[in-house]
Amino acid sequence: xxxTPQAEVHTPLPRPSSRLERFARRQGWVVGVAVLLAALVxxxxxxxxxxxxxxxxGIIAGTMTLALLAMxxxxxxxxxGIDLSVGAMMVLTNCIAARLMLDRGxxxxxxxxxxxxxVAMVLSGLIGxxxxxxxVPDIVVTLAASFTLAGLALIVLDxxxxxxxxxxxxxxxxxxxxxxxxxxxxxxxxxxVWVPFKRSRLGIATYAVGSDRAAAFLxxxxxxxxxxxxxxxxGFFSGMAGLVTTAFTGSGEPRASIGAxxxxxxxxxxxxxxxxxxxxxxxxxxxxxxxxxxxxIAPLMLGLGWDPNYAEVARGVIIIVxxxxxxxxxxxxxxx
Amino acid sequence: xxxxxxxTTAVAKAFGPVVAxxxxxxxVAPGEVHALLGANGAGKSTxxxxxxxxxxxxxxxxxxxxxxxxxxxxxxxRAKGLAPVYQDPALIRDLTVTQNLRLTGVDPAAVRKELAxxxxxxxxxxxxxxxxxxxFLRMLDLARAxxxxxxxxxxxxxxxxxxxxxxxxxFAIMGRWKARNRSVLFISHRxxxxxxxxxxxxxxxxxxxxxxxxxxxxxxxxxxxxxMLGEASAGVRDQARERAAAASSEDGQxxxxxxxxxxxxxxxxxxxxxxxxxxxxxxALEGQGQDRLFEILSGxxxxxxxxxxxxxxxxxxxxxxDAIRRGVVLVPSNRLMALLPQRPIRENIAAxxxxxxxxxxxxxxxxxxxQVNEAVERLSIDTRAxxxxxxxxxGNQQKLTIGxxxxxxxxxxxxxxxxxxxxxxTKHQIYDLVRELADGGAxxxxxxxxxxxxxxxxxxxxxxxxxxxxAELPPTASESDLLTAAHGLEVTAV
Numbered sequence: 057x058x059x060t061p062q063a064e065v066h067t068p069l070p071r072p073s074s075r076l077e078r079f080a081r082r083q084g085w086v087v088g089v090a091v092l093l094a095a096l097v098x099x100x101x102x103x104x105x106x107x108x109x110x111x112x113x114g115i116i117a118g119t120m121t122l123a124l125l126a127m128x129x130x131x132x133x134x135x136x137g138i139d140l141s142v143g144a145m146m147v148l149t150n151c152i153a154a155r156l157m158l159d160r161g162x163x164x165x166x167x168x169x170x171x172x173x174x175v176a177m178v179l180s181g182l183i184g185x186x187x188x189x190x191x192v193p194d195i196v197v198t199l200a201a202s203f204t205l206a207g208l209a210l211i212v213l214d215x216x217x218x219x220x221x222x223x224x225x226x227x228x229x230x231x232x233x234x235x236x237x238x239x240x241x242x243x244x245x246x247x248x249v250w251v252p253f254k255r256s257r258l259g260i261a262t263y264a265v266g267s268d269r270a271a272a273f274l275x276x277x278x279x280x281x282x283x284x285x286x287x288x289x290x291g292f293f294s295g296m297a298g299l300v301t302t303a304f305t306g307s308g309e310p311r312a313s314i315g316a317x318x319x320x321x322x323x324x325x326x327x328x329x330x331x332x333x334x335x336x337x338x339x340x341x342x343x344x345x346x347x348x349x350x351x352x353i354a355p356l357m358l359g360l361g362w363d364p365n366y367a368e369v370a371r372g373v374i375i376i377v378x379x380x381x382x383x384x385x386x387x388x389x390x391x392x
Numbered sequence: 393x394x395x396x397x398x399x400t401t402a403v404a405k406a407f408g409p410v411v412a413x414x415x416x417x418x419x420v421a422p423g424e425v426h427a428l429l430g431a432n433g434a435g436k437s438t439x440x441x442x443x444x445x446x447x448x449x450x451x452x453x454x455x456x457x458x459x460x461x462x463x464x465x466x467x468x469x470r471a472k473g474l475a476p477v478y479q480d481p482a483l484i485r486d487l488t489v490t491q492n493l494r495l496t497g498v499d500p501a502a503v504r505k506e507l508a509x510x511x512x513x514x515x516x517x518x519x520x521x522x523x524x525x526x527x528f529l530r531m532l533d534l535a536r537a538x539x540x541x542x543x544x545x546x547x548x549x550x551x552x553x554x555x556x557x558x559x560x561x562x563f564a565i566m567g568r569w570k571a572r573n574r575s576v577l578f579i580s581h582r583x584x585x586x587x588x589x590x591x592x593x594x595x596x597x598x599x600x601x602x603x604x605x606x607x608x609x610x611x612x613x614x615x616x617x618x619x620m621l622g623e624a625s626a627g628v629r630d631q632a633r634e635r636a637a638a639a640s641s642e643d644g645q646x647x648x649x650x651x652x653x654x655x656x657x658x659x660x661x662x663x664x665x666x667x668x669x670x671x672x673x674x675x676a677l678e679g680q681g682q683d684r685l686f687e688i689l690s691g692x693x694x695x696x697x698x699x700x701x702x703x704x705x706x707x708x709x710x711x712x713x714d715a716i717r718r719g720v721v722l723v724p725s726n727r728l729m730a731l732l733p734q735r736p737i738r739e740n741i742a743a744x745x746x747x748x749x750x751x752x753x754x755x756x757x758x759x760x761x762x763q764v765n766e767a768v769e770r771l772s773i774d775t776r777a778x779x780x781x782x783x784x785x786x787g788n789q790q791k792l793t794i795g796x797x798x799x800x801x802x803x804x805x806x807x808x809x810x811x812x813x814x815x816x817x818t819k820h821q822i823y824d825l826v827r828e829l830a831d832g833g834a835x836x837x838x839x840x841x842x843x844x845x846x847x848x849x850x851x852x853x854x855x856x857x858x859x860x861x862x863a864e865l866p867p868t869a870s871e872s873d874l875l876t877a878a879h880g881l882e883v884t885a886v
Contacts, residue, residue: 069514070525082520260491267486274446274482275496276467336486 085330085382086342092378093345096352103359113235117304119351120229120238121146121297125318126325126343127250128293133326135286136266136335137194141183142294143319144205147310149176149298151209154218154308165221173295179205180291184284202319206312218308228303242344245296250340253289262286267336324375325350330382349374395458397422397543397575398443398474403452404599405438412438414599415452420544420592423573425566427586427607430596431620436579437479439596440548443577444476445469456543473543477550481529485522489532492521498539506535510561527554534562545569546577551585552679563589581677583613583879595619617872621843644668646704647835648720648804653688653698655681660860661698666804671826671836673850673867675843675874681859682839686808689837690722691715702804716744719803725812727789730796733782737773738764740781740792744800767799771825787818794825805829807838811845823849843871 073081100115101107125142132139149172156168187197230237253259261282264272273279297318302308328346331338353374354367398420405413413435420426430436441447443454445463453460456472463469469476483492493500500517507513512531521529530550537545545566551559566576566589580586586593586607593607595616603619606612644667652661662685666672676682687693689700691709700707702718709715712722721744724730731740741764771791773784781792790810797805807826811819826849830836838850846853847867855863855877863877873883 069512070519070523070528072514072516073519073523078518081523257494260487260495263487263491264484264495267484271480271482271484272495274466274478275484275492276465276470277495336484 083339084385086339086345088382089329089342089345089349093349093352096349096356100352100356100359103356109233109235113230113233113238115348115352115355116235116242117229117238117300119348120242120300121304122318122321122325122351123242123344123347124245124293124297124300125322126329126347127245127340128290128297129319129322129326130329130331130338130340130343131262131286131293132194132290133331133333134266134335134338135262135283136269137184137187137283137286138198138323138333139180139183139287139290140195140198140319141180141202141205142290142297142322143315143317144202144209144312145176145180145291145294145315146297146301146318147312147315148179148205148209148212149173149295150301151213151218151308151310153299153302154220155213157220157224157302158218160221162221162223165224169224169299172299173292176295176298177288177291180294181284181288184287187287188280188283202315206310206315209310209312209315213308213310216307216309216311218302220302220306225303225306228300241300245293246340246344249289249292254340258282258285263336265335321347321350324371328375328378394422396420396455397424397457398577399455399458400439400443401453401455403439403442403449403454405435405442405447405450411599413442413449416596416599416601418594418601419604420575420577422575423570424592425570425576425578425590427590427593428577428579428596429586429593429616429620434596434620435599436596437548440476440478440546440577440579443469443474444546445474470540470542474546475537475540475542475544476546477530477533477537477548479549479552481526481533483521483529483533486520488520489515489517489524493517493536496536498536502539503532503535506538507531510535510565512561527558530554531558531561534565538565542574544575544577546579548579549581551580551582559585581879583607583616584881586616587612597622613876614872617875620875621871644670644833644835647702648689648837649701649704650689651699651701653685653700654696655684655688655859656696660858662856662859662861664854664861664864666835666837668803668835669830669833670851671830671838671849673846673853674837674839674856675846675853675878676839676856677878678841680856680878682808682856685856686722686724686806686839689715689720689806691720692722716800716802719801720806721797721800721802721804722806723790723793723797723808723810725809727786727793728782730793731781731789734780736779737768737781737784737792741767741796741799744796763799767795770798771795772821785818787814787822790814790818790822791825794822802834804835805837807836809839809841811840811842843874846874847871 104111125146128142129139152175153168153172157165160168183198183201187194190197227237228241261272261277262285264275264277265279265282269279325343325347327333328349329338329343331343350371353371354364357367357370358364396419398418400416400418402415402417403413404415416435416439418428418439428436428439438447442449445465445468454463455461456474461472463472483489484495487495490500493503504513504517507515510531512528515528515532534550547562550562554562566578569576578586578590588608590607592604593616594601594604596602597620602622603615605615607616646665647668648666650665651663653663654661664672674682684693688695691712691714702720707715707718707720732743738761742760771794773788773791773795781789784792794810811822814822823845826836826838838845840846846869850867853865853867853869853874854861855865855874857878857880862880863883865873865877865883877883
């Protein structure tokens with residue numbers, strides 16, 4: 057055994073992949089969704105003779121809530137969980153904000169806005185802690201939490217009402233023909249919150265616990281803390297979504313069905329955005345773009361003169377087809 | 393002798409009622425490459441997990457450099473100078489290698505230096521872990537462990553999936569560590585490696601350390617095998633001899649013939665046959681391809697090449713259903729994979745039966761009940777927990793998985809480690825049942841991780857190593873011969 061020279065055997069190193077290959081592999085889905093979005097926007101533009109700032113503002117400001125909820129859901133799904141209370145959290149923060157902001161000056165309103173986001177982060181962190189400590193699955197705890205939050209919203213505001221400061225509205229979602237504030241806020245949240253988070257050890261840890269909890273533990277990570285942090289960050293995005301709703305509608309609306317629908321749409325955006333529901337992979341940008349795609353379907357149908365009820369049917373079909381085609385495109389990689 | 397780097401005293405660990413470690417004393421001196429050996433289930437992995445802070449020991453002490461320590465977690469263990477490389481690399485698949493390193497607070501430049509020392513500096517650390525082949529992940533894990541500059545490097549079966557040239561680099565590192573008066577705890581099933589590279593070895597059996605000696609000495613291999621097995625029972629051998637004599641006189645026809653079946657693309661191919669009325673035992677170390685072989689035979693997975701003949705006609709199963717229709721049925725090692733855990737015994741036995749009973753329309757419950765009752769009686773299943781199969785004991789669950797096929801009918805039975813984790817009494821009932829089935833004309837292929845069972849129930853034994861049958865032995869072959877063959881070594885005298 058010792059006498060046999062083993063110099064002839066040489067295991068070749070794996071072939072290094074080029075930057076382009078790697079980009080296609082990791083960001084291909086996001087690029088695909090971006091192309092889909094561009095096509096939908098182009099289509100929508102062709103339907104309206106004078107497509108301009110007004111329509112653009114309508115699309116961006118109107119979808120901002122959903123985009124933020126998709127962000128909230130993405131962070132939590134990446135960490136290996138799922139949050140069925142993001143919509144209810146948005147409704148609750150909307151109601152708190154509308155009640156406290158009614159007839160106030162801009163200074164007070166800004167203070168309330170910050171406080172409301174903090175409340176959302178604390179509540180969401182609490183939900184995450186319950187999940188981690190009790191060991192009850194995420195889906196059960198967050199579903200139950202969504203009922204509680206929806207109930208709290210009705211206690212805060214027993215019917216549509218409340219209000220906010222006009223200047224605050226303009227600053228957050230822009231005037232009728234001003235798409236820039238909404239776009240700036242979305243980009244700002246993305247660049248100032250998500251990008252630093254993703255590059256930090258905390259962000260890597262979020263992906264790690266979502267990908268493989270056992271390996272993350274063996275790497276010396278505090279798995280429980282990472283999971284709770286994902287919920288806290290999710291709470292930040294949900295709270296922001298509540299504020300945007302307040303600014304966009306100028307009032308509070310405690311109806312529970314709004315929250316339930318928003319939650320399910322956020323999950324759809326996450327799936328369409330290329331984030332694995334099993335956790336550990338995906339980007340934040342994909343679901344945000346996907347949220348815009350989903351929001352464009354109804355106006356497009358309207359432009360075609362179709363019954364808007366078909367929009368919901370189309371939405372479902374599009375999600376299934378896109379995810380199925382994406383899955384087929386990824387098969388060669390899995391077989392390697 | 394100088395103070396040992398690592399000293400465990402009476403370390404014990406139990407998982408509920410299952411005792412994994414009873415009392416293990418292990419002492420690793422500075423500058424020593426120490427092998428930890430033992431048969432499957434002897435407690436090696438549990439001990440490694442305790443030494444690296446993944447599990448806490450229930451009893452006994454672990455001392456590093458003479459000082460008793462309580463290891464609170466993997467990070468703590470590394471800080472105290474114990475760095476592991478696990479069997480499955482502790483790298484997160486969805487992250488790049490660099491991200492994985494940052495997670496553990498390791499400087500990628502330092503890892504690159506260690507890789508360069510192993511002549512692996514061509515490895516791209518910005519690649520996602522999922523895109524790198526397993527052998528290189530092991531090497532990366534090793535490089536990461538080396539960066540911590542541990543007093544004791546713990547290598548858990550690192551060479552199991554490594555090609556020879558990469559294994560040699562691991563041995564070079566072990567030599568380097570020794571030269572620096574640091575130590576290595578080396579776990580491997582390959583006795584040749586242990587004899588060549590280790591200064592000492594400790595053999596575990598049933599959660600105790602049973603022997604410590606220099607493995608390279610004259611007769612070291614025989615000593616290792618003897619220590620791993622303990623005293624072999626003589627009665628088994630006599631039974632086997634009778635059976636061997638009886639079997640040779642009556643040659644059944646070949647029921648299941650496997651020709652050059654490729655478990656994996658690079659394997660040599662598996663060939664064997666099982667005749668009607670015989671039990672062919674299959675022995676192998678962990679990870680030799682047995683799991684996949686059984687999955688292929690049962691129609692669950694496609695072979696990479698080769699041929700399976702059932703009753704002389706080729707079987708190309710696209711689905712387990714195709715194999716079952718040809719009478720080839722599998723009893724997997726994980727019983728809950730075969731059973732409907734939340735359904736009653738009756739439904740569990742009847743489930744495969746429904747294939748034959750009727751396709752449409754109501755099921756003839758009278759006939760179903762009759763067949764089920766027959767099976768229950770024949771197996772003497774304890775029916776007190778009849779309402780839910782998961783409430784049955786492991787032994788009764790295993791009888792149930794066999795019983796399903798009794799009611800449904802079969803001609804070839806594939807048993808994958810059917811007695812794992814079952815008490816001795818039930819084991820013997822299962823042995824009797826298997827013999828009875830074979831004597832009734834069934835062909836049985838039995839993989840077992842307990843070599844004793846080859847002598848107890850089998851008519852012949854085939855030894856699988858690296859995806860190929862390396863030896864065929866009579867049931868009278870001693871356990872040490874089987875073990876030697878399973879390590880891929882030549883069996884001298886049979």
